[in-house]
Structures are given as structure tokens and as C-alpha cells.
Amino acid sequence: MPSPPPKGPHLLRLLRPHLGWIVLSVLTGLCAGTATVALLATVNGALHRPGGLTDQGLLLYIALCIAALAGRGLSDVCTNLVGQKVVASVRKGLAQNLLHAPLQALERLQSHRLMPILTSDVEIVSHIAFTLSATLISVAVALGCLLYLAVLSPGLFALILAALVAGMGIQAVTQGRGMHGFWSAREREEQLHQAYRTLTEGAKELRLHRKRRVRLQQQITATVDAIRAVNGHAVNTYVLAKAFGSALFFLLIALVLAWGSRGAVNAGEGDAAVLSGFVLVLLFLKGPMDQIATALPTFGRARVALGRIDALRSHFAQRENMGEVGEEIGQTRDQPSSGQFGRSEGAEPFERIELRGVTYTFPPQGDIPAFALGPIDLVLRRGEMVFLVGDNGSGKTTFLKLLLGLYPPTDGEILLDGKPVTAPDRDSYRQRFGIVFSDFHLFDDLDGAEGGAEDDTPLTAAANGHLRRLGLDHKVTLQGGRFSTTDLSTGQRKRLALLQAYLDARPILMLDEWAADQDPAFRDQFYTELLPELRARGHLLLVITHDDRYFHLADRVLRMREGRLVEDTAQSQSPAPKLNMELHARIAREGLARPSTLESAVAALARIRNEGEHGTTGQTVNLASPEAAE
Numbered sequence: 001m002p003s004p005p006p007k008g009p010h011l012l013r014l015l016r017p018h019l020g021w022i023v024l025s026v027l028t029g030l031c032a033g034t035a036t037v038a039l040l041a042t043v044n045g046a047l048h049r050p051g052g053l054t055d056q057g058l059l060l061y062i063a064l065c066i067a068a069l070a071g072r073g074l075s076d077v078c079t080n081l082v083g084q085k086v087v088a089s090v091r092k093g094l095a096q097n098l099l100h101a102p103l104q105a106l107e108r109l110q111s112h113r114l115m116p117i118l119t120s121d122v123e124i125v126s127h128i129a130f131t132l133s134a135t136l137i138s139v140a141v142a143l144g145c146l147l148y149l150a151v152l153s154p155g156l157f158a159l160i161l162a163a164l165v166a167g168m169g170i171q172a173v174t175q176g177r178g179m180h181g182f183w184s185a186r187e188r189e190e191q192l193h194q195a196y197r198t199l200t201e202g203a204k205e206l207r208l209h210r211k212r213r214v215r216l217q218q219q220i221t222a223t224v225d226a227i228r229a230v231n232g233h234a235v236n237t238y239v240l241a242k243a244f245g246s247a248l249f250f251l252l253i254a255l256v257l258a259w260g261s262r263g264a265v266n267a268g269e270g271d272a273a274v275l276s277g278f279v280l281v282l283l284f285l286k287g288p289m290d291q292i293a294t295a296l297p298t299f300g301r302a303r304v305a306l307g308r309i310d311a312l313r314s315h316f317a318q319r320e321n322m323g324e325v326g327e328e329i330g331q332t333r334d335q336p337s338s339g340q341f342g343r344s345e346g347a348e349p350f351e352r353i354e355l356r357g358v359t360y361t362f363p364p365q366g367d368i369p370a371f372a373l374g375p376i377d378l379v380l381r382r383g384e385m386v387f388l389v390g391d392n393g394s395g396k397t398t399f400l401k402l403l404l405g406l407y408p409p410t411d412g413e414i415l416l417d418g419k420p421v422t423a424p425d426r427d428s429y430r431q432r433f434g435i436v437f438s439d440f441h442l443f444d445d446l447d448g449a450e451g452g453a454e455d456d457t458p459l460t461a462a463a464n465g466h467l468r469r470l471g472l473d474h475k476v477t478l479q480g481g482r483f484s485t486t487d488l489s490t491g492q493r494k495r496l497a498l499l500q501a502y503l504d505a506r507p508i509l510m511l512d513e514w515a516a517d518q519d520p521a522f523r524d525q526f527y528t529e530l531l532p533e534l535r536a537r538g539h540l541l542l543v544i545t546h547d548d549r550y551f552h553l554a555d556r557v558l559r560m561r562e563g564r565l566v567e568d569t570a571q572s573q574s575p576a577p578k579l580n581m582e583l584h585a586r587i588a589r590e591g592l593a594r595p596s597t598l599e600s601a602v603a604a605l606a607r608i609r610n611e612g613e614h615g616t617t618g619q620t621v622n623l624a625s626p627e628a629a630e
């Protein structure tokens, strides 16, 4: 069952687990604030006492200093702890959201919208950790100071408080305006991110196209200027609010002095100690109030950032049930595997996959009409080599994603060995597939060899053997479970991706235009050796291809036309696949001689095929096993 998204305001939800630390921080902060105010009172008392500070007063002064110091330190430690934990939980939560999100949700949210949230927004939230503690203490000190003033002279305090509330009201309105500025600056940062992406991903093209380069430069300049203007205005608003706050204290002090000089204080309250106490506290209060005012922009930004993070979480509110990664590995390790190395977690045997009336629809985007795939009725069996062909944009990749369980069918159902694949099963179902997408991501480690300090395991030996076979051994080695480099040509990167999928030994292998970037000799090797070899191992192979000269090698050819799938019976019934299967049966049966080069291997295989067609027998060749290629 998909887990429901967490409820409630994000910040409160984030803080709730750390309530104990927050309470401790507030209490110690209050303690520090009270001690500071008491220090002020002691200083004020000593100033007006004949003989100054007594010995007892000195001891009290030292004790208050220690209390203020310890309280502040402890409060700092607690809030920093909470801050760091909050940031860590935001980061982990977002990673979880992304890992468990349905693919369509991820595809809808383009990376230029995602990346600023994952990087700068989380960073902004982390700044709270450093400001929160000082701000909290400032609030405690300010409250303590106000309390002291109320004790000194309730009448004067009421006047000061009224002026302070009016000043803070003005400040709050200004702050609201600044906040609005931060929101619109953030919108533009997404545009900037998109432009930066074009800068890096289109680096080659931009160097060849002066007009486009100039346009991009202008676009970046305009966006940066707009961000500067909006951010500048927002910060200025805050700075003005802060300046107003500072000025307010001097106005308040003037008010106190005027009050005193006109003898307006009540009997007993107009003495010098009350006035100096007010002036002393107001001068001191300016520091904490400044700190609060300085922290406001950070909190303003953090609120904006948290709003974005919340919106992202809502976007990914729907979660797929994938279980915990550790559990999945734990569950499957003990299961029998049909893979070559018995190491793939999805290697459970299967016989057939069936699609019954399966459809998938991309919703329309603006003027672009919806793309509808299907309905598709199809049965695929273990050990089949199926080619999927069709025009660009006809729906081949979409069909692959549907078959892989990456997209849930809009209608119809997928059955694995007669059992419908439902949403809770989908992740387990997916573990049966190995795939190299046309826009694949190349991982630099080998699944199953992670953290392997030893380089002489069977898996490492097999991987290195296959690297030789794929012509990559002079470029890449597997060390400690990682490939030494992935800085390779496009064709070489695809070979490495194929090697990973191959060693993963999942029962179903899908390749999306894999051969498109390969040289002719290797392309031939791929179609005539690698694919038949995988089929001979019992894999179901689904290969998207435009290489029509190899269509005859497939057991079945499926053709996609504008979202409709038809079986190309003319190709599927070709006698060639049968011949190919016989050849491979022979290869497996008769043992092998090792060709010295790829060309000789291809030639040898052609010879065998020729012999097969003319009924003669001869030497067989095997590129199937890297051990044999040693």
C-alpha cells in the first residue's frame, strides 16, 4: 500500500520530534536572559548605591555571569543540535520522496525546478540552525528586560511598551513586503538554473552558434539583474526596518528622559535609579533587538524555502510501495537465482508476461495533444528474442516503460505467469528486468561487488573478462567493486552499461537502441553473438532497433505505429532465427576455439552460418564465455 504523505505544517512537523531539546534550549535561554537582566539590575543598583558594589553583590555578580554564560552556551548547543537534525531530516525526507515517487511525477517536474530546492532551499533552511539559537536567547533577554522595566516603573513601562508595539507593528508590515520580494526572487532563480543547465549541457553547440550564445548571455544577464533588483529591494526593506528599530530605541530613551525631566513619574519612581535603569536597559536591549531584526531576513528566506520544500513533498505525495532497500536485498539474497553468478535479486524464473488491453496516455500539454498508447494485447515468453521497431515518436520507449512497470497502465493489466501485477507488486516485478535505456545513466560500481576489497572474486574475474571481450580492458578495470573510469566515448559507455546489465543476470533484458552508437564490427557481434547467447541462457530479450538488416535474426518482430503495436508476421516467421538458434545450440554443444581478433570472430561466425545454410560442418567459435576468450 502506498504510504500516505505526512500531514500538518512542515516546520512544526519537523520540530515535533525534537521537542525535548527545544524546551531545554528555551529554558536555558530564558535562564541566560534572566541572568543578564539581573546583571543589569545589579549594575544599576551598584551605580546608585553609596560605596558601590558590596562583597555579597560581587559574588552575586560573578554567579550571574556564570549563569548567563552557561545558559547561553547550553541553549546554543541545543538549538544547533535541533537545527542540524532538522536539516538532516529535510534532506533524508526529500531523498526518500524522490526515491519512492512514481516515475511520471519525477518526469513532470523538470530538473531546473527540482535542483534549486534540493540545493539552495535546503541550504537556506540549514542557516536557521546558526541563527535560531542566538535569536532565541535575544528573545529571552528582551522579555527579561521588559519584565525588569515593568518592575522598575509600571507607568513608564506601559508608555515604552506602547511605543515599542507600534514600532514593531511597522516593522512587521515592512517585513511582510520583504518576504513577498523573496518569493518572486525565488521564481527567477529557477529560470537561472535552467539557463545554467543550457550553459553546461549545450556547451559545444553554444560555441558554434554565436547568436544563440549572445541570446543566452542576455537572458542570464536579465534574469540575474531581476534577481538582484528583487532581492536588493527585499533586503533593503529589511535593513530599513532594522534601522528604524535602532532609531526607535534612541527615541524611547529620549521619551524616558523627557518623562523624568518633567517630573511626570509617580512619587518614588522619578528618582535617578529608575531613569538610569530604563536608559541602561534600553541601550542594552538594542543589541538583542538588532539581533532579532537581523535574523528576520534569514527566517523570511527559510519560510520561503520551507514553502518550496513543502510544495515538492506535496508533488510527490503519492508514493510507490518499494519497501526499504536493505529489506529488499535481505529478502532476495537467499532466493535461488537463475543468473550466471546467482547474484541478481530479480533473477527468479518466469515463463511468460502477458499484456491484456493495456493502455497508457500522456495528458495533453497546452496545445500539444495527448499521446495514447494501446490498447495492447501481447504475450512474451522466456527465451524469446523480440525486436521492437517503429518510427520515432511512435511509442516504443513508452511501451518499454509500461512493460517495465515504470508507468502504471491507464487501463488493462499486466500478468506475470498469469498473476496480475498490482501496485504493491510493481517494485518486485521490476526487479526481473535489466535494461539499458537510450538515455541511460551509467553507474560507476558493479551491483553485487560493492565495497569488495578483494579483486579476485569470480564476479570481478568475469567482469574483467567481459571488459576484454567488449574491447574496454585497455580503458577500464574493475577495482574494489568500482570501475576505474566512466570517462569514455558514447559507444564505450553503452558497452559498459550493457556489461552491467549482463552481469546483473536478470531474466528479462531490454535494450533501447543499444547498437545505434556501435561500430559496424561490434554491432554485428552484438546482433549475431551477444543477443543469441543471452537468449540461449533463457533470457527474454526485448530490443528496440532500427537496424533492419538484422531483423531476420529475431524470433519475433513487433512494430509500433502511432501507439498501436502489431506483430510483423513476415519478419517473425523468417527461417533465419531458427538457423541462428541451431547455430547457438551447436556452439554450446561442441566447445570452442578462440578467435584472436574480433574480425576473425565475426568471420568465423559467418563461416559457421554459411556452413549451416549449406549443410556442412566445421569448427565452431564461442565468444559467449569470457573464460573461453582468455
Ligand SMILES: Nc1ncnc2c1ncn2[C@@H]1O[C@H](COP(=O)(O)OP(=O)(O)OP(=O)(O)O)[C@@H](O)[C@H]1O
Binding pocket: 107, 362, 363, 371, 390, 391, 392, 393, 394, 395, 396, 397, 398, 399, 560
Ligand atoms: N514524459 C512525457 N510526457 C509527455 N509526452 C511524452 C513523454 N514522453 C514521451 N512523450 C510522447 O510520447 C510519444 C512517444 O514517445 P516515445 O519516446 O515512446 O517514442 P519512441 O518510439 O521511443 O521514439 P524514438 O524512436 O524517437 O526513441 C511522443 O510523441 C512523445 O512526445
